[in-house]
Amino acid sequence: MTWHTDDPSALERLRATLRDRYPTLHARLREDVVHVEGTFAALSEDAHEDRYAINVRLPADYPRSIPSVWETAGRIERIIDRHVFPATGALCVAVPVELWINLEGDFSIENYLEKAVRPYLIGNSLFEEGQPWPFSESSHCSYGVLEFYERHLGTKDARVVGRFLLDLLKGKVKGHWPCPCGSGQPLRRCHGEKVNALKNVPAGALLDSVDHMVNLLRMASA
Amino acid sequence: MSDNDYLLDLLKSQQLEEGCDELVALDTERDNVEQLLNDEYPDSNPNFTHGGSRAKGTMIREDYDLDEVCYFDNDDTAPGETLEEIYDNVATLLETDYQVERKRSALRLKSKKGKDLKIDIVPGRYVSDTGTDVFLHQNEGDKERLKTNLEVHIAHVRDSGCTDVIQLGKLWRTRNGILIRTFPLELLIIEVLSTNNTGNLQDRFERVLTSFRDDIDDLSIEDPANPTGNDLSFALTDELRDTLRDVADDTLAAAADHGWEHVFGALPKAKAAALPRVAALTAAATAVSGAAPPWADDK
Numbered sequence: 001m002t003w004h005t006d007d008p009s010a011l012e013r014l015r016a017t018l019r020d021r022y023p024t025l026h027a028r029l030r031e032d033v034v035h036v037e038g039t040f041a042a043l044s045e046d047a048h049e050d051r052y053a054i055n056v057r058l059p060a061d062y063p064r065s066i067p068s069v070w071e072t073a074g075r076i077e078r079i080i081d082r083h084v085f086p087a088t089g090a091l092c093v094a095v096p097v098e099l100w101i102n103l104e105g106d107f108s109i110e111n112y113l114e115k116a117v118r119p120y121l122i123g124n125s126l127f128e129e130g131q132p133w134p135f136s137e138s139s140h141c142s143y144g145v146l147e148f149y150e151r152h153l154g155t156k157d158a159r160v161v162g163r164f165l166l167d168l169l170k171g172k173v174k175g176h177w178p179c180p181c182g183s184g185q186p187l188r189r190c191h192g193e194k195v196n197a198l199k200n201v202p203a204g205a206l207l208d209s210v211d212h213m214v215n216l217l218r219m220a221s222a
Numbered sequence: 223m224s225d226n227d228y229l230l231d232l233l234k235s236q237q238l239e240e241g242c243d244e245l246v247a248l249d250t251e252r253d254n255v256e257q258l259l260n261d262e263y264p265d266s267n268p269n270f271t272h273g274g275s276r277a278k279g280t281m282i283r284e285d286y287d288l289d290e291v292c293y294f295d296n297d298d299t300a301p302g303e304t305l306e307e308i309y310d311n312v313a314t315l316l317e318t319d320y321q322v323e324r325k326r327s328a329l330r331l332k333s334k335k336g337k338d339l340k341i342d343i344v345p346g347r348y349v350s351d352t353g354t355d356v357f358l359h360q361n362e363g364d365k366e367r368l369k370t371n372l373e374v375h376i377a378h379v380r381d382s383g384c385t386d387v388i389q390l391g392k393l394w395r396t397r398n399g400i401l402i403r404t405f406p407l408e409l410l411i412i413e414v415l416s417t418n419n420t421g422n423l424q425d426r427f428e429r430v431l432t433s434f435r436d437d438i439d440d441l442s443i444e445d446p447a448n449p450t451g452n453d454l455s456f457a458l459t460d461e462l463r464d465t466l467r468d469v470a471d472d473t474l475a476a477a478a479d480h481g482w483e484h485v486f487g488a489l490p491k492a493k494a495a496a497l498p499r500v501a502a503l504t505a506a507a508t509a510v511s512g513a514a515p516p517w518a519d520d521k
Contacts, residue, residue: 026398026472043503043506044487048499051397080518085518095514098514099514102514119513122503123507134508134513135507135510135513135514135516137515139517140520141518144519
């Protein structure tokens with residue numbers, strides 16, 4: 001069962017949303033997967049309009065997990081340095097855990113397009129103009145994941161990040177417990193807010209982060 | 223402003239006037255290709271001329287390219303004995319100055335750095351020394367050889383009385399990312415309007431989309447230059463028909479609910495009054511607060 005078979009009216013609501021807000025994007029059902037296809041104006045200002053041909057593949061549990069998005073007109077080279085997954089050609093709009101936090105777990109088409117896809121495409125347009133990415137760039141692979149945790153938790157120690165993640169995965173994080181950062185402070189007076197933001201991230205995404213931290217520690221010790 | 227006035231202004235904003243930057247850039251490359259051909263085949267006198275939307279009067283700013291046909295005399299063997307040799311030899315010649323993408327019958331030109339120059343060169347050979355029919359080489363499909371006639375194609379579109387709807391249809395195709403080639407789209411629009419081409423632009427465009435929505439499976443297209451000989455079914459697959467139907471349905475519903483400006487967006491202001499592009503992009507980036515930086519993984 002998928003979201004649109006569970007609730008047949010949900011697909012019609014999605015189509016109505018697209019007609020109202022994005023009239024050049026269309027929901028198409030192929031092999032039981034809903035794709036949102038067409039063009040998306042990353043920029044629509046005065047004399048400048050910058051449209052991208054995109055295909056957003058919605059997950060089976062839409063809107064509860066992260067969609068995948070492709071640029072379909074061959075404008076963005078499918079290489080890792082253009083922030084594209086080389087294996088699939090999908091755009092890598094952000095570290096997944098950061099996306100969960102920024103979008104607060106709401107991956108409805110409007111939220112995803114406005115908060116994830118639009119910033120990426122504006123950034124790509126600026127990059128094409130020889131400008132830096134406006135929201136900076138994460139390093140590739142595990143290093144980029146650690147950079148996110150450095151922004152979020154204020155540590156670039158993969159071991160410490162791993163402690164936070166493992167405590168979260170055990171599901172037993174209490175405010176009066178010592179903070180995993182090692183400060184000696186209770187969690188609620190130290191990283192409590194930051195940890196709370198991670199509590200709603202699915203275990204699978206956190207486990208992926210653990211794998212990246214293990215990978216970094218392994219590379220450091222090699 | 224009425225919906226029809228809006229659509230008329232939209233088309234006006236899509237016009238490419240002779241002498242504009244885009245056409246000058248195309249003509250510069252065109253002249254270079256002609257020079258390459260003349261230098262390589264000094265004793266040939268190929269008909270090197272505009273085909274496609276520029277000749278048909280259906281060019282639009284948002285989706286334009288230049289089709290240049292290069293037809294050799296039927297007894298001219300300098301560029302090659304066979305159609306395939308002509309196609310390959312012209313491609314190889316063009317590769318001295320360009321990256322060349324070999325399409326079904328055309329050669330798409332890109333700069334050496336890979337920038338798409340929006341120019342297709344179509345090599346071919348006249349069928350006889352008197353007529354205007356030509357044979358083209360085909361890389362795909364059942365037949366290696368395609369018989370066609372550029373003059374018939376151009377006249378069929380240019381004199382159809384539908385060039386304004388065709389321009390709007392091309393913009394609709396581009397804005398919605400529909401992967402239909404220009405010629406089959408032109409043929410479909412002419413076919414729909416062949417029975418009733420009355421009314422204003424809005425009426426006629428809506429008639430086309432309504433037909434796509436309701437009758438796309440019943441519409442057929444044939445090459446006016448060779449109606450029985452050239453199979454165009456590859457250009458209008460079942461999947462493409464489904465796409466045309468679905469997108470036409472959405473577009474008509476959106477226009478009925480919100481008007482045509484909602485579908486195609488506000489008309490662009492004059493460039494002189496606008497921010498430079500980088501400044502506009504930077505302002506748009508600033509308006510997006512708290513965005514995450516892009517990442518990538520090699521898995």
